[in-house]
């Protein structure tokens with residue numbers, strides 16, 4: 820058992836408490852990824868930085884489409900990039916999102932579809948979701964907190 824956000828949770832060997840430095844590195848990577856956002860329709864730019872179990876950081880941005888439906892979120896871009904390269908263990912993701920411009924005026928929580936994709940590859944009790952307005956101003960939650968009683972691979976065993 821490990822104490823995360825004041826709660827005792829069951830952790831796997833892969834997941835240990837994130838250090839302040841690592842959290843800030845992830846937020847910085849997410850901010851850089853946000854600069855690549857392709858969002859000509861919503862003008863809502865999002866960047867994500869996914870921390871793999873082996874320590875590598877995979878980034879993603881939101882990618883919109885004129886037909887709207889094919890649009891992909893920054894979080895899923897990062898997950899799909901990672902999985903397509905053979906990476907399937909993850910510890911955390913940092914997400915930054917706000918309307919066009921450099922100011923991060925709000926915490927950008929992942930949408931329901933992205934939470935479900937996280938559920939596919941992450942232990943909900945361990946996986947840490949960091950939403951940030953800056954390197955100093957952020958919140959951390961587990962996937963379980965954002966997707967309680969989620970349906971996942973465990974249900975099909």
Ligand SMILES: [Zn+2]
Pocket residue numbers: 892893894895929930931932933934
């Ligand atoms: Zn999403």
